[in-house]
Amino acid sequence: xxxxxxxxxxxxxxxxxxxxxxxxxxxEAQAALATYSFAGDLDNDPMSQxxxxxxxxxxxxxxxxxxxxxxxxxxxxxxLHDEGVLVYTSTFTPTGLNGVTVSKDMMSPFGGIFxxxxxxxxxxxxDLLTQGIPPVDYAPYSFDLxxxxxxxxxxxxxxxxxxxxxxxxxxxxxxxSARWRLFIEDAxxxxxxxxxxxxxLTAVPLPAGVVLFGIGLISLVGLGAGRVxxxxxxxx
Numbered sequence: 367x368x369x370x371x372x373x374x375x376x377x378x379x380x381x382x383x384x385x386x387x388x389x390x391x392x393x394e395a396q397a398a399l400a401t402y403s404f405a406g407d408l409d410n411d412p413m414s415q416x417x418x419x420x421x422x423x424x425x426x427x428x429x430x431x432x433x434x435x436x437x438x439x440x441x442x443x444x445x446l447h448d449e450g451v452l453v454y455t456s457t458f459t460p461t462g463l464n465g466v467t468v469s470k471d472m473m474s475p476f477g478g479i480f481x482x483x484x485x486x487x488x489x490x491x492x493d494l495l496t497q498g499i500p501p502v503d504y505a506p507y508s509f510d511l512x513x514x515x516x517x518x519x520x521x522x523x524x525x526x527x528x529x530x531x532x533x534x535x536x537x538x539x540x541x542x543s544a545r546w547r548l549f550i551e552d553a554x555x556x557x558x559x560x561x562x563x564x565x566x567l568t569a570v571p572l573p574a575g576v577v578l579f580g581i582g583l584i585s586l587v588g589l590g591a592g593r594v595x596x597x598x599x600x601x602x
Contacts, residue, residue, distance in 0.1 A: 398427035399440065400528060401570040404511070406546055408446075408562040418546070418562060420444040421570065422485060424466055426526055433524030439464040442487040444509055444548060446560075454493055456506045456548070462488030468524045474516070481520035483529045486510040495550055497558065504550035504558060511564060516541040532567055 401423040408416040420443045428438035442458035458464075469482040487509050494503040515535050521527070535542025544564035551557045 396572075398425050399423055400426055401441075402529060403566075403568050403570055404546075404564050405566040406544075406562050406564040408560065411562075415449055417447045417450070418445060419447065422487065424485070424526075428466075428526055430465075430526065433468040433470070434465065435467070435526045436463050436465040438466045438526060439485060439487045442489065442509065444489060444506075454491070454495065456489040456491040456509070459488040459490040462486070462508060464488055466526060468521060468527060470521045470524050471518045478516055479518045480514050480516045481518050482515075483513045483520075483527075484510060485529075489548070497550075502552050504552050506548055506550050508549040509547065510549075511544070511546040513564075514543045514545075528569070529567060532564070 401421060403419070403421045405417065405419045407414065408418065421441075422439060422443075423441040424435075424438045425440055428435045430436065430438070439458070444456045445452055446454040464487050465485075467482070467484045467486075469480075469484070471479045472482065474480050489506045489509045491506050494505055496503055513530050513535060515530070520530055520534060532542075532544055535544060537544060544567070546562055546564055548560040549557060550559065
């Protein structure tokens with residue numbers, strides 16, 4: 367009877383360990399977050415001297431209506447590179463709408479319809495951007511990116527969902543576009559903007575440490591289950 371109780375207790379521990387291994391690494395809040403990295407180029411740069419990169423995170427559980435999800439964006443980073451060297455960074459700030467908009471079968475002012483996945487984020491930076499002659503210092507205040515597909519057919523509905531792949535937009539050579547804009551202003555509030563195209567968009571998986579932690583727990587559970595089976599065999 368004592369041995370039976372020990373086996374039952376071990377089985378209970380193993381069952382609890384399986385639950386922990388499957389549920390601890392990814393909480394409900396973490397599961398709702400989606401992170402993407404992007405890269406792109408800068409308009410009016412014939413020598414391809416500059417490039418951009420960055421990432422954004424949005425909460426898939428954000429409520430909204432009409433395809434508008436204010437406050438969905440929770441993190442953001444924008445980097446500007448000069449011949450591959452990082453020269454400027456701006457990051458997320460909670461001021462602003464920080465939202466995602468999913469549009470379906472919208473009428474274009476140029477004729478026809480289009481679908482769009484758009485993101486806007488408030489941004490800030492410790493660095494100033496110097497532009498013009500004579501040079502004027504600018505600070506960032508907003509960033510947006512837009513994925514468009516003329517003719518529609520990109521989304522089944524306007525629920526909050528993952529951004530479309532560049533391939534689904536028909537890039538390159540199709541009717542779609544993937545564009546970014548960084549808005550800046552001088553000390554007097556006069557605006558300007560950097561603009562360009564998105565050339566890469568990639569979903570960022572869970573951190574490797576989180577995944578390995580879960581795998582490690584499951585491996586330990588498997589070892590424990592094997593020992594229980596051996597004990598059961600020895601008692602048979």
